[in-house]
Amino acid sequence: MNDSSSSRIEAGLRNWIATAAPGARLPSTRELVARHQASPVTVQHALRMLTARGLIESRPGVGTFVRAVRTVRTADYGWQTAALRSFPARVDSLSTALRSASNDVIALHAGYPDRELLPERLVRSALARAARTDAALARPPAAGLPELQTWFANELGAVTPAGITPPTPSDAIVLPGSQSGLSSVFRALVGVGQPLLMESPTYWGAILAARQAGALVVPVPGGPAGPDPGQLERAFRETAARxxxxxxxxxxxxxxxxxTALHEQVLQVVREHGAFLVEDDWAHDFGITSAPTPVAAHDDAGHVVYLRSLTKSVSPAIRVAAVIARGPARERLLADRGAESMYVSGLLQAAALDVVTQPAWHSHLRGLRQQLGTRRDLLVAALREHAPQAELGVVPAGGLNLWVRLPDGTDVHQLAYDCEKAGLIIAPGTEWFPAEPTGSFVRLNYAGPSPAAFPAGARLLGRALANGPGR
Structure with missing residues (x-):
């Protein structure tokens, strides 16, 4: 088939269709072959393209006709208001962190690492190998592939100190991403109308999952060194949260x-109240100047429900995570997962396991640590030089983001709008507060694309702050 001939025939027919009446019959394939001196295959390809565009329709045994233009009636979905009634929890629009951005803007809003920070060769090879195995066709166990359960358990067990019983593979439940896991945890362990304590500010997706589960979110202030154990104890006592x-x-x-000292203090408060700590270790692979130390490594009594994700560090296309829980809590979580998704794609599980068990995975993580450190320091320096109005309380020892406080009274949504008009996308900090924000903040991601543009982005932010209302 000649693509150029097919495109030429398609263009000619589109011109003819533009002047033809709806329902007009097209010349037969034989006539078109003769007219354009093309093969029947080429003509048929052009006709298929016009059909796909909705310009013509084929009636078997009759012929091909210009498609009649149908008047689209405006849909009325008002009946759904009465059917759905009031939603039990407020649901915000799509988070800024999930927005796509064109290549002509400076994007500091994203929640995922840039593609160049991912182990692309490992991922492509792992997917190809997994596709040639039974994982491409077989249904995996509800709790996950045993080998992947073992890997997650061993990862936590490797940092478990002597005297603490490490988790077993059967304690792990593989999830289709940690966001899905959070929804299960909040449904299974909190429930509708029950209080849930959350460090504030915190991950917007956790806030959303809690609201969707119908939990009553109670914020606990968190600082650069975590929450105050006294305030946490008070929140447990006053709310009877679990x-x-x-x-x-x-x-x-x-x-x-x-x-490290705070780990045992928080665990002690949790133990005294017969409660659970849901530890979200989303950034385990993103240490820069320190190593992550999971609180769960110090618990063997089932008080810590531990979430570990591979989605951000392996690939956004491989949504694989795990929750490690013990006792009846684990059984309740497994039952919820069965009702929600039955099981996680065996193909994705096999690919994730392949990536993280390759020797090159550890080499990748060492290189990632250096790359994240360079990007972080570049954005920090750019902000200090070009946007001195933005206060950086702490330079993080890991992760993907900077949390920046703006001058009091700054309208962060107006600021984000002004920045976007100038070519910079930032994430207003209001999304990360379970209740009212305690100040004006923005979150800036230093793992996004084009780090060379960080100074230009900082200049745009500084200019928008200088030109803002009241400045």
Missing amino acids: VFYAQPNYANPTGAQWP
């Missing part, structure tokens, strides 16, 4: 990492 959600390592959005 679950506390937190990110002890490189928290999103603040980048905070709990000091």
